[in-house]
Amino acid sequence: MSTGQTTGGRPRVVIVGSGFGGLFAAQRLRKAPVDVTLVAKTTHHLFQPLLYQVATGILSQGEIAPATREILRDQENTRVVLGEVSDIDLAARTVTSTVLGRTTVHPYDELIVAAGAGQSYFGNDRFAEFAPGMKSIDDALELRGRIFGAFELAELATDPAEIDRLLTFVVVGAGPTGVEMAGQIAELARRTLHRDFTTIDPSSARVILLDAAPQVLPPFGPLGQKAHKRLNEIGIEVQLGAMVTDVDADGIVVKDGDGHQRRIPAATKIWAAGVQASPLGKQLGDQSGAAVDRAGRISVQSDLTLPGHPEVHVVGDMISLNRLPGVAQVAIQGGRFAADAIMARLAGRSTAPEFHYRDKGSMATISRFSAVAQIGKLRLSGFIAWMMWLVVHLAYIVGFRSRVTTVLHWMVSFLGRGRSERVATQQQVYGRLALEKLGPDFEVSKTGGPGRLGLPADVGGRKSA
Numbered sequence: 001m002s003t004g005q006t007t008g009g010r011p012r013v014v015i016v017g018s019g020f021g022g023l024f025a026a027q028r029l030r031k032a033p034v035d036v037t038l039v040a041k042t043t044h045h046l047f048q049p050l051l052y053q054v055a056t057g058i059l060s061q062g063e064i065a066p067a068t069r070e071i072l073r074d075q076e077n078t079r080v081v082l083g084e085v086s087d088i089d090l091a092a093r094t095v096t097s098t099v100l101g102r103t104t105v106h107p108y109d110e111l112i113v114a115a116g117a118g119q120s121y122f123g124n125d126r127f128a129e130f131a132p133g134m135k136s137i138d139d140a141l142e143l144r145g146r147i148f149g150a151f152e153l154a155e156l157a158t159d160p161a162e163i164d165r166l167l168t169f170v171v172v173g174a175g176p177t178g179v180e181m182a183g184q185i186a187e188l189a190r191r192t193l194h195r196d197f198t199t200i201d202p203s204s205a206r207v208i209l210l211d212a213a214p215q216v217l218p219p220f221g222p223l224g225q226k227a228h229k230r231l232n233e234i235g236i237e238v239q240l241g242a243m244v245t246d247v248d249a250d251g252i253v254v255k256d257g258d259g260h261q262r263r264i265p266a267a268t269k270i271w272a273a274g275v276q277a278s279p280l281g282k283q284l285g286d287q288s289g290a291a292v293d294r295a296g297r298i299s300v301q302s303d304l305t306l307p308g309h310p311e312v313h314v315v316g317d318m319i320s321l322n323r324l325p326g327v328a329q330v331a332i333q334g335g336r337f338a339a340d341a342i343m344a345r346l347a348g349r350s351t352a353p354e355f356h357y358r359d360k361g362s363m364a365t366i367s368r369f370s371a372v373a374q375i376g377k378l379r380l381s382g383f384i385a386w387m388m389w390l391v392v393h394l395a396y397i398v399g400f401r402s403r404v405t406t407v408l409h410w411m412v413s414f415l416g417r418g419r420s421e422r423v424a425t426q427q428q429v430y431g432r433l434a435l436e437k438l439g440p441d442f443e444v445s446k447t448g449g450p451g452r453l454g455l456p457a458d459v460g461g462r463k464s465a
């Protein structure tokens with residue numbers, strides 16, 4: 001076990017997470033007289049809102065996931081550390097992280113926790129095997145392989161029922177992610193792939209968007225109906241009031257509002273419903289007495305700190321406060337607010353007592369040239385909303401290079417019919433399930449432990465991935 005380095009005896013700020021909350025907090029502290037350590041379990045900052053475009057072959061993973069180290073390299077007071085945080089000790093004021101068996105303890109004077117949220121299957125984790133979620137680059141690349149692979153297998157199949165099953169795509173969850181994902185699969189099938197196959201007609205693919213809720217995009221109010229209409233226009237079947245009761249390799253079982261159960265044969269299922277906050281929230285709740293809700297979100301005080309711990313700030317998707325939504329702006333503004341509070345406290349100034357979220361609006365794309373946007377009382381749909389979506393997303397993509405290549409890829413897909421990123425490797429498609437089958441033994445083998453897997457020495461005995 002090693003101890004995280006500190007320099008110069010300045011106050012130590014530890015940030016957990018390199019997502020929207022963590023990264024924007026770190027950037028806000030760039031000129032502060034503190035030593036910042038940013039610990040995250042990935043080496044990149046992930047722009048989650050565009051994951052669906054990686055999954056459907058429009059963008060490459062690099063465009064939405066620049067290296068955190070590169071983004072922060074000119075920030076002299078900041079050190080970026082790879083590691084999964086397993087423990088936060090509020091009494092000892094330490095954060096413990098691990099990577100490949102190497103454990104590091106990071107002492108802190110101020111802590112910002114921005115570990116975000118993962119997928120929730122509402123207690124049915126077994127669904128994950130057959131209906132991957134979309135929370136990480138791994139998820140998006142696995143989905144890309146599954147989506148493009150389904151067309152390939154359909155081309156080989158001879159039984160009409162089998163072809164139908166392979167060409168049926170079910171997206172669970174009619175929130176922004178589900179709507180965007182379903183829209184892009186439909187466009188992929190009807191605009192991009194329609195001339196690429198000999199035997200099958202990809203444009204006949206069935207895309208189903210289903211949700212237990214009674215409306216599409218519930219937070220968008222009347223715009224939800226407009227989105228619903230547009231989804232139907234591009235050939236997507238929207239099934240509402242439909243609750244998923246089972247998922248397996250060959251299909252999905254849903255229960256309708258009248259209690260009737262039915263099965264939809266479908267090779268590709270995508271889970272875009274429900275989130276569960278990082279388990280670090282529960283740890284913080286147990287130690288501070290702050291309540292944690294069913295989705296794992298911790299009740300923070302109005303200044304985003306924990307009760308009795310003004311030095312611990314929690315931001316973004318992990319928090320429960322005034323029914324704030326789990327969106328990027330809540331995390332960005334929360335991260336900046338926490339950084340400002342730290343700087344004020346260290347300078348002996350009073351800190352702002354309350355975090356005020358400034359709602360800059362929300363938007364979702366449906367297909368090319370069509371989106372819905374809600375900004376204050378303004379409600380927009382169609383091409384204008386789509387242009388706004390384009391500009392806003394481009395502004396928040398980190399890095400000039402990524403912006404340029406993203407625009408080029410958007411031109412290929414939205415002005416043309418192509419998709420520049422159709423590659424998916426076997427490892428991307430099968431890796432997650434293979435690793436799950438190996439279980440904890442794989443961790444042991446990765447770190448040079450006993451070769452219980454019977455892997456060759458150069459695989460089982462290596463010291464790093």
Ligand SMILES: Cc1cc2nc3c(=O)[nH]c(=O)nc-3n(C[C@H](O)[C@H](O)[C@H](O)COP(=O)(O)OP(=O)(O)OC[C@H]3O[C@@H](n4cnc5c(N)ncnc54)[C@H](O)[C@@H]3O)c2cc1C
Pocket residue numbers: 016017018019020021022039040041042044045046047048049050051052083084085086114115116117134135176177278280315316317318326327328329331363
């Ligand atoms: C598919 C998808 C589409 C979305 N679309 C939109 C959209 O259009 N508009 C919008 O506003 N919002 C959207 N969101 C929501 C938005 O992305 C989140 O609200 C935002 O990312 C939350 O920021 P965060 O910093 O709290 O968490 P995240 O951005 O999730 O960052 C969490 C960070 O913590 C790290 N981490 C987690 N656990 C640990 C650990 N134990 N140890 C170390 N590091 C850890 C992660 O690696 C990551 O770096 C979308 C989300 C998804 C998944």
